[in-house]
Amino acid sequence: MSGSSTVLIVEDESAQAQVLTYNLEAAGYSVLYAECGEDGIQQARLHRPDLIVLDWMLPDMSGIDVCRTLKTDVDTRDIPIMMLTARGSEDDKIRGLTVGADDYVTKPYSNRELIARINANMRRYGLGTEALSYAGIEMNTETHRVSRDGDIIKLGPTEFKLLRTLLSRPKKVYSRAQLLDHVWGMDIHIDERTVDVHMGRLRRAINTDGKPDLVRTIRGAGYALDKDA
Template identity: 45%
Template sequence: MTAPMQPACKGFILVVEDEPALRLLLEHSLRQRGYRVSAVPDGEQALSFLETTRPDVALLDWMMPGLSGLDLCRIIRQKPGLKDLPILFLTARMDEQDVIAGLDNGADDYLTKPCSADRLDARLRALLRRTRPVQDIITFGPLTLEPEHHQVTRNGRPVPLGPTEYRLLELFMRHPRRVFSREDLLERIWGPNVHVEIRTIDVHIRRLRKALNHEGEPDLIRTIRAAGYALEDGRMARQPSAD
């Protein structure tokens, strides 16, 4: 029986929240609604995360020990590669002057706690619509990927993909023929602070191959022994790999 398709990833959210219970609740709720999530407990760890990984939206608490959410927002806005990163405050501070201060210091939106999951989801979707540019269609060999609609075709045939397989293929298509190690793929797809078994990559590569390669079609994913995986255009036909 074919497993039901998971919805495409709606966006990558960095949650910065010092309260453990609320941090876990936000992680769970956002993942249930189709977002990819990384969560950290303070501003210092958020800055460390942002040195290597750019999310689609940063969801910040204001009142945190050490570096406050407001200070973190100011720092993010001063960094050349993060000046346009969408920032949403989710905080218990509800005074109008606090809202004004948050927006004046670079936040794109402001929500007060408690906040329903539906309302948070709506604000995140609105931010993503405003800040995501219309993305160019990517083509390589027989493959076409439309980032705006999360659609993939091979020679015009629709290729249904789960969210992880989609992200893998998009990475491969943006860097065709480049060899990615399993460690590279884990960090780029799941993020540097998420613990995932290394062999998980092989499982998703098998799923990606199964979706891409119908009977008689050349395998587009090349396995480089002891090195990793790369995307080829299929001109050198070979039987699909078992890896």
């Protein structure tokens, strides 16, 4: 059910991380792994995973500090975070949720329950699904069918990936660097102006027949899909 959704595991116990990785990949997820807080923060900023599974106790900094850092960063604050911890008191749970954690799982846990909780959080945030929609635009990521107000839209592969990224979090502003990462990948050296060219093509494709322009350009920042632009 998860398609190509990515989960970042931040966990210093390698054996536990390996088991969780195995179960997540068996469930269809792509998995990233970090064994310390600083690496977890860097990977979250670089790859923008769909969800983060974050251990409370890490060798360099606490999961609470990692969570607080990610939730105060404009580039990562929208990523759902599930805290894993042996701390089961009500005060600890409240502390975790207060700094921005979206869910809280107490150790020991069953892998089946954890995967179910991850799936539930994906559904809650509209991630990992085949259907995406916003302001009359409908996208099926499995069949690559895109329409607006019932009219079929033909997109090239790059424009499809751009629209999928924007549809995943409507109104969120994506920088050109982030769009390059999501669509072309960090290992490909492409000028950021290439994003502008393809965004122009996307804008022309979805804003036909006098329909309102849904692509908002934020000078010096990037792009967003926003019906209130």
